[in-house]
Amino acid sequence: xxxxxxxVHTAADRIPETAQAIADLDGVSEVYSxxxxxxxxxxxxxxxxxxxxxxxxxxxxxxxxxxxTDTHIAFRSYSSADTDAIFSAGLD
Numbered sequence: 001x002x003x004x005x006x007x008v009h010t011a012a013d014r015i016p017e018t019a020q021a022i023a024d025l026d027g028v029s030e031v032y033s034x035x036x037x038x039x040x041x042x043x044x045x046x047x048x049x050x051x052x053x054x055x056x057x058x059x060x061x062x063x064x065x066x067x068x069t070d071t072h073i074a075f076r077s078y079s080s081a082d083t084d085a086i087f088s089a090g091l092d
Contacts, residue, residue, distance in 0.1 A: 001045055003074040004052055006060065008040040014065030015039050021063045027055040038070070 010018045015033060022042050023031040030043040044055050052071075061069050 001047065002049060002052065003077070004044040004046075004056065005072045005074060006042040006044055006056055007038040007070040007072070008042055008060075009067040009069070010039040011065045011067060012039075018063055018065030021065075022060055025055060025059055027051060028060070 008018070008022065019031050019033055019040050022028055022040065027044050027046050028042050029045045032041045033039065034041055042060065044052065044060075046052055046055060052073075056069065056071055060066065
């Protein structure tokens with residue numbers, strides 16, 4: 001599974017509609033509205049790198065209200081749930 005974190009700059013008056021349209025795309029697992037330099041952060045999860053171009057450049061970036069995107073590809077996932085699972089293995 002390939003995960004991309006997409007920072008989305010939107011037209012200020014279209015944030016809710018744009019966020020929902022992005023969330024409705026196949027390949028998009030989550031969309032967050034946020035404070036800071038970007039308006040939305042979308043998490044895209046696909047099976048192959050070629051699919052990133054289809055989801056992000058082909059569909060997401062063409063949604064009305066999207067001004068520009070900045071995409072970051074995740075190499076590895078770290079979370080407390082992963083760490084807890086490793087240290088609890090075999091304790092049952």
